[in-house]
Amino acid sequence: MRALEEDLALSATDLSNFLSCRHRTALDMAVAYGKRKRPHFQDPLLDLLIERGKKHEQSYVESLLKDGLTVVDLTVVADRVGLVERTLEVMRQGPDVIVQGGLLGGMWFGKPDIMRRVPKTSGLGAWSYEIYDTKLARETRAGTILQLGLYSEMLGGAQGVCPELFHVITPDRESPLHTYRVNDYAAYFRLIRDRMEETVKLGDEAIAEANYPEPVEHCEICCWIGECRTRRRHDDHLSLVAGIARLQRRELVSHDVPTLGALAVMPLPLTFKPKRGSADSYTRVHHQARLQLGSRDLKVPLHELRPFEDGAGLCRLPEPSPGDIFLDLEGDPFAVEGGREYLFGIVTIDAEGEPSYRGFWAFTDREERRAFETVIDLMVQRAKDHPGMHIYHYAPYEQSAFKRLMGRYATREQELDSLLRAERFVDLYAVVRQGVIAGVERYSIKNLECFYTFVRSVDLADANRCLHAMEQALEMQCPDLVPTEVRDAVEGYNKDDCISTLRLRDWLETLRAQLQASGTLVPRPEPKEGATMGRGDRCQSVDARVSLRRGERFRCRAIP
Numbered sequence: 001m002r003a004l005e006e007d008l009a010l011s012a013t014d015l016s017n018f019l020s021c022r023h024r025t026a027l028d029m030a031v032a033y034g035k036r037k038r039p040h041f042q043d044p045l046l047d048l049l050i051e052r053g054k055k056h057e058q059s060y061v062e063s064l065l066k067d068g069l070t071v072v073d074l075t076v077v078a079d080r081v082g083l084v085e086r087t088l089e090v091m092r093q094g095p096d097v098i099v100q101g102g103l104l105g106g107m108w109f110g111k112p113d114i115m116r117r118v119p120k121t122s123g124l125g126a127w128s129y130e131i132y133d134t135k136l137a138r139e140t141r142a143g144t145i146l147q148l149g150l151y152s153e154m155l156g157g158a159q160g161v162c163p164e165l166f167h168v169i170t171p172d173r174e175s176p177l178h179t180y181r182v183n184d185y186a187a188y189f190r191l192i193r194d195r196m197e198e199t200v201k202l203g204d205e206a207i208a209e210a211n212y213p214e215p216v217e218h219c220e221i222c223c224w225i226g227e228c229r230t231r232r233r234h235d236d237h238l239s240l241v242a243g244i245a246r247l248q249r250r251e252l253v254s255h256d257v258p259t260l261g262a263l264a265v266m267p268l269p270l271t272f273k274p275k276r277g278s279a280d281s282y283t284r285v286h287h288q289a290r291l292q293l294g295s296r297d298l299k300v301p302l303h304e305l306r307p308f309e310d311g312a313g314l315c316r317l318p319e320p321s322p323g324d325i326f327l328d329l330e331g332d333p334f335a336v337e338g339g340r341e342y343l344f345g346i347v348t349i350d351a352e353g354e355p356s357y358r359g360f361w362a363f364t365d366r367e368e369r370r371a372f373e374t375v376i377d378l379m380v381q382r383a384k385d386h387p388g389m390h391i392y393h394y395a396p397y398e399q400s401a402f403k404r405l406m407g408r409y410a411t412r413e414q415e416l417d418s419l420l421r422a423e424r425f426v427d428l429y430a431v432v433r434q435g436v437i438a439g440v441e442r443y444s445i446k447n448l449e450c451f452y453t454f455v456r457s458v459d460l461a462d463a464n465r466c467l468h469a470m471e472q473a474l475e476m477q478c479p480d481l482v483p484t485e486v487r488d489a490v491e492g493y494n495k496d497d498c499i500s501t502l503r504l505r506d507w508l509e510t511l512r513a514q515l516q517a518s519g520t521l522v523p524r525p526e527p528k529e530g531a532t533m534g535r536g537d538r539c540q541s542v543d544a545r546v547s548l549r550r551g552e553r554f555r556c557r558a559i560p
Helices: 012-020 022-032 046-066 080-093 142-159 182-200 204-210 217-221 225-234 246-254 260-264 279-295 365-385 397-409 413-421 428-435 445-452 460-475 484-517 535-543
Strands: 002-004 007-009 071-073 097-099 103-105 108-110 114-118 128-134 165-169 177-181 303-305 325-332 340-349 355-361 391-393 425-427 436-438
Touching: 012 022, 012 142, 012 182, 012 217, 022 182, 022 204, 046 071, 046 097, 046 114, 046 128, 080 097, 080 103, 080 142, 103 142, 108 142, 128 142, 142 165, 142 182, 177 182, 217 225, 246 279, 260 279, 279 303, 279 436, 325 365, 325 397, 325 460, 325 484, 340 365, 340 460, 340 484, 355 365, 355 484, 365 397, 365 413, 391 397, 391 484, 397 413, 397 425, 425 428, 428 436, 428 445, 428 484, 436 445, 445 484, 460 484
Parallel strands: 071 097, 128 165, 325 391, 391 425
Antiparallel strands: 002 007, 097 114, 103 108, 114 128, 165 177, 303 436, 325 340, 340 355
């Protein structure tokens, strides 16, 4: 996005950002008008990936030259106006391929990687062009569809006829070409484009005022994340309340409860009948806000035990065993179709009572299968050596990942089934959410570490950057680009998560002991033996595919 005198020049990236967050559009407009400076957003692999992308494009162009096609490369033309004019001149000449041309359509400017000639009559003559875009990612996403749909429409304006298809070239050696019909997605990208054009006419200040920076998935990859978080904290925004839903926030605002502080002192029982959700759900978020408000400026936040419920919360803690395993996986749901679990981490307790960590890396299908089998075999052996052993993890991701891996590779079905039937896996997130109210903004394990004074060996800010770099490399099929220090940081982060899970289990055991000492009986779950899996169960288990998406992305189906 850039300002040209009083007008804005928009790009496909701007359209994708608008789809994710309109408040970001307002901030980017302010940068274009010179009112703000864009925050620096460090990305350790960005330069390397840009270079890899250029090489991928160059490799494809070289393959076209080897096929005897005529190629005109306009990369050296830097001026936008000159590039658009030169591109149109070259299109009229009719070469087979145009590289890095420029297209203009109203307030939109685009530089498609490649335009290839096709035998379809247009205003140019007995030929026209279609868009080909080289992408390192092997999964076509919403941003790519918006980008190529926009390019196709601008190309249609330049040549007098809209192209029928657009194409994505990936590094996949078996099927690199993915083809899509423009009309299949035309309504989608025109709708988003028209909405953005109408919105930017309002001006950056009006857009920012009308669109509060609500937390969304896009925040995690946005350069404005720090500023928006500061704004929400300054406003004491309701999104700071752990576990509150957006619909609940809207309901509370409609009843003059606009902040966390107001929610914390809201009278109970409710003085209104909620249109969205049950009254009990608002009572729960009230208690959460009350503890968070009371925890401000405290080194260790407040916490309370939830009302005792048999079979829930602390009652889900089994008897500790020296054979217990503490598990954490690092995965990227978009590295390959179905996701990739690229680091399996486990901690066990050694003979001296100290935590012992082992990590298993996996960048390919073969390595992932081997790591999965190794970890399952280790669990089965520990269960034989220590019949009371359990596998502790935080949140249901690990169990779901194991089920998916079992189905993908059709291996260790009986072993995993036995572990699941014996209820060896213990989700400490469920124990916490059912048993404890904590004065924290999120119930992630990182936010709970203050209660058991756990100090991480890898700074979380550094770990997040390195995790992002690792995921980028995996999605672009180039893990060889990852520097040693990045890989070491990711493994250190994974080790910290495993040990933190151990310390969390110990803290929850302390709470259980305190509750027992107060006279409340807290029964442990009854031990169960793993049953042999029948044929029907086995088929059902193998067929089960568990979605591990940590965030939804638009998935596009190419033309066969």
